[in-house]
Amino acid sequence: MTSTPHRLQPSRRSDVPPFEVMDVLDRVAVLRAAGRDIISLCAGEPSGGAPSAVSRAAAAVHASGQPLTYTSALGICPLREALAGHYRRWYGLDVDPARVAITTGSSGGFLLAFLAAFDAGDRVALARPGYPAYRNILAALGCEVVEIDCGPDVRFQPTPELLEAAHRQAPLAGLIVASPANPTGTMVDRAELTAISQWCAASGVRLVSDEIYHGVTYPEPGAPDPRGVCAWELDDSAIVVSSFSKYWGMTGWRLGWLLLPEDLVRPVDALAGNVALCPPAPAQYAAVEAFTDESYAECDEAVEEFARTRRLLLDHAPSLGWGTAAPADGAFYYYADLGGQLDRWPSSAAYASDLLDREGVALTPGADFDDRAGTRSVRLSFAAGSAAVGEAIERISRFHDQG
Numbered sequence: 001m002t003s004t005p006h007r008l009q010p011s012r013r014s015d016v017p018p019f020e021v022m023d024v025l026d027r028v029a030v031l032r033a034a035g036r037d038i039i040s041l042c043a044g045e046p047s048g049g050a051p052s053a054v055s056r057a058a059a060a061v062h063a064s065g066q067p068l069t070y071t072s073a074l075g076i077c078p079l080r081e082a083l084a085g086h087y088r089r090w091y092g093l094d095v096d097p098a099r100v101a102i103t104t105g106s107s108g109g110f111l112l113a114f115l116a117a118f119d120a121g122d123r124v125a126l127a128r129p130g131y132p133a134y135r136n137i138l139a140a141l142g143c144e145v146v147e148i149d150c151g152p153d154v155r156f157q158p159t160p161e162l163l164e165a166a167h168r169q170a171p172l173a174g175l176i177v178a179s180p181a182n183p184t185g186t187m188v189d190r191a192e193l194t195a196i197s198q199w200c201a202a203s204g205v206r207l208v209s210d211e212i213y214h215g216v217t218y219p220e221p222g223a224p225d226p227r228g229v230c231a232w233e234l235d236d237s238a239i240v241v242s243s244f245s246k247y248w249g250m251t252g253w254r255l256g257w258l259l260l261p262e263d264l265v266r267p268v269d270a271l272a273g274n275v276a277l278c279p280p281a282p283a284q285y286a287a288v289e290a291f292t293d294e295s296y297a298e299c300d301e302a303v304e305e306f307a308r309t310r311r312l313l314l315d316h317a318p319s320l321g322w323g324t325a326a327p328a329d330g331a332f333y334y335y336a337d338l339g340g341q342l343d344r345w346p347s348s349a350a351y352a353s354d355l356l357d358r359e360g361v362a363l364t365p366g367a368d369f370d371d372r373a374g375t376r377s378v379r380l381s382f383a384a385g386s387a388a389v390g391e392a393i394e395r396i397s398r399f400h401d402q403g
Contacts, residue, residue: 016136020368046249051295058286073273075102106243106256116267122173129370156184160199178210180330207238215247217330332383359395
């Protein structure tokens with residue numbers, strides 16, 4: 001008797017929503033290939049690219065003929081040491097390079113961190129609206145994602161009170177906090193992060209601090225912690241996740257890093273060696289030059305341009321005809337409710353699709369970040385610079401006038 005073969009099908013864990021911004025980018029590429037003039041404001045991708053010293057170092061690596069072999073699973077020592085120096089420079093922290101793990105982008109860092117810190121079935125909290133990859137990676141790993149509605153009244157960030165309410169329902173194992181946050185750009189100050197960190201420590205909850213946008217901030221003159229507060233200034237049992245993609249403009253180089261609690265160094269080392277063997281070797285060698293005075297100066301100039309573009313956008317916000325927007329303390333996003341525009345378009349997805357087709361402006365619909373209220377919202381990335389954003393504002397105004 002022949003048994004019935006198992007039907008081949010995708011795993012249940014793979015049934016996660018796609019990252020919609022990538023679908024929008026694919027559509028942008030198709031339209032540009034057809035000759036359309038498209039202003040892409042959908043991705044968080046700085047237009048300036050890597051610092052000059054990093055690019056020169058990459059060219060030298062390739063010109064040298066040096067064999068690009070595997071590196072240590074946690075990255076080359078010179079880069080880990082340079083990152084330790086970065087934490088002294090920005091935060092006054094004394095970081096052991098052995099607790100720095102270089103990763104294949106922050107995305108690879110999140111995967112390794114979640115695998116090392118959480119078991120299938122663990123409840124991990126995060127803010128809604130928030131970066132969709134947190135939710136989708138955790139779900140694929142079998143964790144229970146606990147989304148906490150964080151609206152304008154709490155500046156789109158979790159509070160100990162909201163966390164305690166979720167924890168009482170069933171114990172949390174982890175919390176992801178992003179400051180500056182994607183998509184809202186809001187930040188938690190030192191007092192707020194201290195309160196969250198202390199609540200996590202008292203409750204036995206692992207804090208994962210997304211600090212990818214540190215340095216891309218718009219503080220008032222003389223403000224404390226102008227680049228952001230590092231969670232390790234408060235408690236080094238947290239996992240810190242960061243990246244070369246935003247402040248250093250190195251999105252395609254696919255390099256990020258983790259600061260690891262001592263108990264997670266060996267687990268992440270073992271996982272990294274199995275998952276990817278090592279981060280991209282040429283990018284690692286070149287990235288050591290990201291920590292020179294020249295590179296910091298170039299990156300700070302890029303942030304000044306982001307600030308000018310942000311100011312342009314905020315000054316012209318009324319002409320966009322949208323509703324309530326997040327304050328955008330950092331990062332380079334403007335996240336707004338569409339307000340009265342939803343009288344003419346049924347959802348933010350329909351609005352964004354029509355805007356792209358008719359006026360060649362690409363935005364990201366908010367459902368990527370919030371599967372409830374996000375159907376009313378859009379995210380505009382102003383990382384493309386003042387000229388692109390200024391032209392986009394004119395096109396959006398014309399789009400509304402045409403109806």
